[in-house]
Amino acid sequence: MIMNQFLILSAFLFCVGVYGVLARRNGVLVLMSVELMLNGVNLNLIAFSARLHAVSGQVFALFIITIAAAEVGVGLAIVLLIYRNLRSPDLDGVDQLKG
Amino acid sequence: MIAQNIAFWIIAVAMGFAAIGVVRTRNIVHAALYLVVVLAGVAAQYILLGAEFVAWVQVLIYIGAVVILFLFGIMLTRAPMEGDSDLDNDQRFPAAVAALFLLGVLVVLLLDAFGGTKIKLDAAVLATGKTAVVGDAIFRQYVVPFEVVSMLLLAALVGAVVIARRD
Incomplete structure (x- = not known):
């Protein structure tokens, strides 16, 4: 198989995630888009692991999966807090630091 | 192929x-x-x-x-x-x-x-x-990052509980 099949697929996943993070208003959907980006990176790591016959790519993919689980836990807690304070899960209300 | x-x-x-x-x-x-x-x-x-x-x-x-x-x-x-265009912002x-x-x-x-x-x-x-090879790498070569990431996961989940707690 050609290396670029996997690399371009993961680049596509990453860019769709970037679009979602920038264009979504709902906090849960922003976190889902971040998951898309992390999966693109993981696919990249596994592809290079297969290319270079190195197991370290898979180990780091496992670490990223763990970090993603932690990130979703904390992120959803923050979205829940925003919902409780503003009566809405939208991130537009959180602009106190806007200049 | x-x-x-x-x-x-x-x-x-x-x-x-x-x-x-x-x-x-x-x-x-x-x-x-x-x-x-x-x-x-x-x-x-x-x-x-x-x-x-x-x-x-x-x-x-x-x-x-x-x-x-x-x-x-x-x-x-x-x-x-459903049926809400509210999920997107204007960007x-x-x-x-x-x-x-x-x-x-x-x-x-x-x-x-x-x-x-x-x-x-x-x-x-x-x-x-193979699972044996990956496990070997995690617990031999990458054991310190593995322990660090375990502590990070624990801290993040305790932090999530603290943030979301109602008091």
Whole structure:
């Protein structure tokens, strides 16, 4: 198989995630888009692991999966807090630091 | 090789449409279900690349735990279930321009850098995907990062409980 099949697929996943993070208003959907980006990176790591016959790519993919689980836990807690304070899960209300 | 290429393209097209569904759908529960398709597709690509342990961890952690967390988040925040254009903000056009620009730059770079590179799925690749080999690497070479990431996960989950607690 050609290396670029996997690399371009993961680049596509990453860019769709970037679009979602920038264009979504709902906090849960922003976190889902971040998951898309992390999966693109993981696919990249596994592809290079297969290319270079190195197991370290898979180990780091496992670490990223763990970090993603932690990130979703904390992120959803923050979205829940925003919902409780503003009566809405939208991130537009959180602009106190806007200049 | 031919069969693997056909499988790759079928899974890749399904993943592409599902990924666009995650960021375009009007229904937030549908977005979570599209995300399941993308995550399962990524797991299938791992299997195609011979990384079976990571593939099953992906199924267990992502589809089993993270998506359930997302569904809990959706229910707890009582998001608008359907027919609301409220899920997007007004930056849709600049966001699409930024994402397409990034995609173009990355594709040109990848074609330039890895144009003719091939992955040969021989016995050496399949040997690196074995659970015993991955476990050996985690608990021998990468044992300190493994312990650090365990502490990070514990701290993050305790922090999530503290943040979300009602008092």
